[in-house]
Amino acid sequence: MSSFQASEVDEKCVNTIRTLAADVVAKANSGHPGAPMGMAPVAHILWTQIMKSSPSNSKWYNRDRFVLSNGHACALQYVMLHLMGYKVKMDDLKAFRQLNSITPGHPEVGMTDGIEVTTGPLGQGFANAVGLAMAQAHMGATFNKDGFNVFDNHTFMFTGDGCLQEGVAAEAASLAGHLQLGNLIAVYDDNKITIDGDTACSFTEDVEMRFKSYGWQVLHVENGNDDYAGIAAAIEEAKKNTNQPTIINLKTIIGFGSKLQGTGGVHGAPLKKDDIAELKKRWGFNPDETFVVPSEVKDAYAKAADKGAKYESEWNKMFASYKEKYPAEAAEVERRMEGRLPEGWEKALPTYTPEDAAVGSRKLSETVLTKLWDVLPELFGGSADLTGSNLTRSKAAVDFQPPSTGLGNYAGRYVRFGVREHGMTAICNGLAAYGGIIPFGATFLNFVSYAAGAVRLSSLSHFRVLNIATHDSIGLGEDGPTHQPVETVAWLRTLPNMQVHRPADGNETSASYMVALKSQHTPSTLCFSRQNLPQLANSSVEKAVKGAYVLEEVENADVTLISSGSEVYLINDAAKKLKEQGIKARVVSAPCLEIFDAQPNEYRLSVLPSGMPILAVEAYACGTWLSYAHEFFGLKGYGMSGPADQVYNHFELTPEGIAKRAQKVVNFYKKRGCEVYSPLISALDEVNDQ
Missing domain, CATH: 3.40.50.920 (Rossmann fold)
Incomplete structure (x- = not known):
């Protein structure tokens, strides 16, 4: 049992979240009030009792990361950011879903302070959270020293029935279980409602057994509506398990307190005026007032924010000592987290003349990656079970694997993503969001289409993600039309903020990598041939860039x-x-x-x-x-x-x-x-x- 026991102030805080969520959606006359009202207790406990975050510095390196995979419930996240003291004002809540506001209809990274990743398309945030957890495991294994835990944060993620029905979440969950990511904790809002109504019409699998088969720890809270101690105990137990990711099956009632609670009617539509008035009366609020935060609630969240600032202050002192004892490692941490490339890395890029042999550009790509592997330690990624075809693994690479498997370790940088193209790319978005890593994922160009949802979000999120796509045309030959992309590059080229590189020889391949790696806020798709290509006269890196x-x-x-x-x-x-x-x-x-x-x-x-x-x-x-x-x-x-x-x-x-x-x-x-x-x-x- 948790040491946490809810007070009257905690009750008031939870009901403030619920009433604010109802007001936010009602004023916009658009949005999803049900999940925020149902998940208000776990959100309150997570932010005030569990998470280590610093609202005054939302970019603190070692903050706990939070992902709202069921992004339609973003009224909840905006309310929490406001209460905690992030740069989300009450006027921002009142401008929910309005033009040019910082509180859009789904969370957008770079737009709202405290948002880690762009979510909305269901399941993407789940996979992003796996990427964030992988990033922490890698950065911790790379830079932590005895007595100096530079990176030891957790990733917390809220998810729902819709996310768990999406294939991308299944791909990512399977890999997370294999990787034994004990720093990843998911809270499953099991309210049994989607847009079509009761999940009995389409989603009746045993979710807990499914995640157990993935290798996750599965915990259960039967009453997510007011069992505050049970919620806190489950999260605390999850944090103790360092060898498995955890999913907490939290049984909630969607739209808790509404006349329509427990029905699809409260999922994606504002509550009626009389309904909001009744629920406010139920919880001791004036039904004629809107957007109210009682003083005792403000004080409670101010204390939580102060606690977060203390966490950051303690970390800053530790990192100052780390700088003194390990100056080279500390400088590398700062360089990588700031997204700066090391001086002179471009010198490792190979150049070619027409006298050099004709080879496939996938082989030229392998040469570049091999040359860059040691000079760009932030390169981190792998292939969707096509390593021998994509040619993405340097001979010097160590696999990113749980040490217990004997297959590698968390300091390793090469990822065996398995046959999971969509999950791979969405995970890469999470890796990029964490900082300190330039992620890449590889497959055949035709199968980038499998990952289209995540590729689009790389562009929208301005993440430096490299999609390495080999076998890029009819030139791959015998595998035929199922593997030969004819339309893929066309749609990639129409994506705003996406670079599509298709180099013709070795110099152009080096140039493509140079441009892609220097583009800190733009993803790239690098398309490489299977068939041999000659080295062209008059080509050069300088021209191709x-x-x-x-x-x-x-x-x-x-x-x-x-x-x-x-x-x-x-x-x-x-x-x-x-x-x-x-x-x-x-x-x-x-x-x-x-x-x-x-x-x-x-x-x-x-x-x-x-x-x-x-x-x-x-x-x-x-x-x-x-x-x-x-x-x-x-x-x-x-x-x-x-x-x-x-x-x-x-x-x-x-x-x-x-x-x-x-x-x-x-x-x-x-x-x-x-x-x-x-x-x-x-x-x-x-x-x-x-």
Whole structure:
């Protein structure tokens, strides 16, 4: 049994949370009041009795992390942040879900003080929490010394029936159990209600047995509505287990206190005015007043905040001593947590000449990762059971594994994610959110689509996550259409704040990693070929870091050919064939269109000038190419199973086939006889304002 015994003030605090949640949602006339009202007791106990957090410094390195995986319940989190003294004012609660407020409809990292990760799509936060817990285990194993626990925080996560039905949560939970993450504690809001109503209609599995099979410790609190001592005891017991993650099955009544409690009617709609009045009367509040925080509640949370500040102060004193005894390690902690890269790391990037052998760009990627492994100790990641195909593991790497398995240790940096693409990427988001780590996850490009929800949140959250995607085209050959991506890059390129790199040779591969690693607030997808690619004449790291550049310049050209990745050498050879026919072709390589878009207009127009048609060539569907080219030659359907060269021949993606299309383009635009403007120039583009 817990030493915690609830007082009348604790009761008042819990009911304040409930009434504030009801007021917040009612004023917005939009939101989810039910879960916040049901989870008010556990939230109060967690923030005031358990969590080590410092509201005056929400970025304290060793703070306990909190994730609201059931992000629709964010009124609860905003209320708690306000009561604890984070930078969430009462006016912010009143502006819930309103334009330009810091209290949006789901938690957004970087927008609201105290929010660790962006949640909303169910299950993502669960996987993020696993990433946060992995990060602590790794940073602790790397930097802690006897008497100096620099990183020993816990990750607490609230989750619900919806999250646990999502596959991404299942993937992450399975891995967390294998990894024995004793620093991860989940509270399952078992209220048996989703949007469709009672979970009896769709979700009747034994959740506790499921998590036991994953290797989790499972605890149970039958009365989550007012058994405060039982809630506190369960969390305290969870903290004692250092060898297993814990899930606490907390039985609650959704919308506790409402006339509609326990029903779907209180899940995603504001309470009626009379309902709010009645519940306020029940808990001793004036029904005519809104957004009320009694003085004794303010005092209770001020004491909790002071306790958090004391935790941070004690840690700061410890870290000052750590600096004196271990100055190099302390400097490394600060560098990594601030997101700064070590001086001179770029010198490790390899460069190439045309005399170097032709190899697949996945092999070039392996060379880069191997070179960077020792100079960038913050690189941390692995593959979704494709290590031997993605080529992501340096020979010097140690696996991130529980020491008890004999397979590695927590100081290891290579992760065996298993066949869990979605969970892998969502976990990487949590790793990035923790700080001190640059996470990467690898799979075939086609299976990045499995992880689409998490990839999108990397971009939205501005996390530096590297998605390493090999086997990036029909060039992977015999595995056929199921494995050959034709549309994947197109949707990736449309994601705001996502860099899509598709390098054509070794220099461009080094450049892609350089840009991706320097982009502290942008994720990247790096697309690599299985088939061998030649080292191109006139390529260089310096040129490629601009996103696109002229590989072969020709005066008075008739056409510009532009491509990326494994098709660049094909357009280069096509230009030679066109020359034999008396057609002058410029050649442009575009390893990253997003980086190219960020270049000055003058440079962009020098690469893709007016005066001639531009033909884009790529072994994909057209996608976004018509923003850069007048015409496109690629795929109009799915790929084919067969040896790579035969598949390219089938689609006429050969120098001869490209030259034939280029000749048609030249003839077509000459016949039109009108001036040809660069596609970069448009009525709605700033380029036109020069």
